Amino acid sequence: MHDDSQSLIAKALRKEPVTRPPVWMMRQAGRYLPEYMELRRQYGFLERCYNPELAAEITLQPLRRFPFDAGIIFSDILLPLDCMGADLHFREGKGPQIDNPVRSAEDVDALTDFEPERDLPSPMEAIRLCRQRTDKPILGFAGAPFTLACYLIEGGGSKTWHHTKHFMWSQPEAFKKLMDKLAVAVGKHLQAQINAGAVAVQLFDTWAGALSREDYLEFALPAVQKVFSMVSGAPTLYFSRDTQCFLDFYPQVGADAFALDWRVDWTRAQQVLGDVPLQGNLDPIALPAPPEIIRQKVHHIIQQAGPTGHIFNLGHGCTPQTPISGVQAAIDAVLEWDWSKVG
């Protein structure tokens, strides 16, 4: 098996000198790609995730079309919940739905233990297949406990996470037990992906930004710390959105690197977080912009991020409306950068 240790992304995660940042994009596999839409017509969403051949193929699709420096395994953050007893559905035209939401201490107790290689072998199998089929490093990922709890308690997506917060404040002990269970599951899941050959793993805390500081500190942070304390052997990244006001908590999180959303101030992030690698942070909605605007924005970000420890990415995932030409323009702008000629 090839060695990823000299890959651009591994170097950036060690803060070694590079002439340009490595580049990949959250949701770089998915609905903006015609070749993905072709597979989508033939197979349901869960089938695409649970079949390692399909998951590997979808992971490799963007790597064939674009010169990305890494792939991220095609999967979904909610799959471990499906294995733990949640009745998970992805119905046409709807977001994810869980038909038996967790609303009581009994519901928390009823969730079963999660053993990744036994219960959800497909992402690891897909990582192993990708490693045979490409020299590009492959990232693994999982959802953070609070974000998973949001879907699990709400029974799907929400603008306000009303049920989640109500459960959290009215049954704090049951909520914390749930967070602990989820942290154990997620920690095992990330470790299994590293064991299968992932170059790094990213934890997505998409909805942490719905919490106030005191609630994040009490209810979300301890479980994130537990996840990262369980993981070793490859670098870990923590991504969250709308959490600029929690930046000062990040050093406690235990991740090796942080993925920034597109609003975060680089200067402040570097001041607060110190010498850790940072990933990001182009506004994903900029990809339909004219190529020259994309180029300006990409170069502005690279300049702000500085010459070491930067992984270029979006500040959130590609949308279904993302044009192929915009992805190419952003990658071109990264590839043409050369720190040895700057400054």
Added chain:
Amino acid sequence: MHDDSQSLIAKALRKEPVTRPPVWMMRQAGRYLPEYMELRRQYGFLERCYNPELAAEITLQPLRRFPFDAGIIFSDILLPLDCMGADLHFREGKGPQIDNPVRSAEDVDALTDFEPERDLPSPMEAIRLCRQRTDKPILGFAGAPFTLACYLIEGGGSKTWHHTKHFMWSQPEAFKKLMDKLAVAVGKHLQAQINAGAVAVQLFDTWAGALSREDYLEFALPAVQKVFSMVSGAPTLYFSRDTQCFLDFYPQVGADAFALDWRVDWTRAQQVLGDVPLQGNLDPIALPAPPEIIRQKVHHIIQQAGPTGHIFNLGHGCTPQTPISGVQAAIDAVLEWDWSKVG
């Protein structure tokens, strides 16, 4: 007409000593109140806004039920757009929709000038009616230019503001012309409400947080500055969401006070913003929490905010699910506070 200058909210806005902060809540009039739902069954949304008697009655409803220290006039940020040529609808079960979205420079030019007393007299008339019917101070408000542009270009709400950003980046001159037109309209609208007797006016920039720092600076901030430069005679407040990363831009905004969303760190806000009055910032989703949790959270916020220049509020508006008992619990917690007895 009564004088509001010695009201608690006026004192807080002047940073004068008070024994407790004044309290009002964004969307304190609205769908969580049974008496509002009764009127809603009889009159359409635009009729409730455009009829000054109805708007005044709805403004006064929460002031009869709760000991709020101020009312905020019942209206909608999109009404000036309706007057400027946007084909605005509030259809049952849908958010606001604009059936002729702005998508070109010609569309921008076609928007007509807005003269508040001629085109939209109802909020001012409702303020005058409220001033006759209650001794409580009444706040006026408007939407900030970027937030209005979002609805106008998108034709309604959006998760990504795809069309808005695309217009902004691909037709920057037309976008800036639109922002300037909107700034003039909004500035006049706020001034008219002050002239009608509003104790203060709040500018809602609900969607500014969708922008990156550089885009906020280039496209949104100049128009906000223009709005506040047009307004005098009463204090102005600026509210935005998910903009913690722009806090350092706030001193340039030109507002007299700032309303913070529920994630903002008070310590950092006070450091960055200096000696200005601040409003906020209870998580609105906390109102269904047990009363003792609400009380803890309210007291934690008051303690952090400190003894002068604080107006207690939510960090976003009341939702339709807000329980009456939660609003009462939050107000009770503010009313029992006494800085003269605190440490």
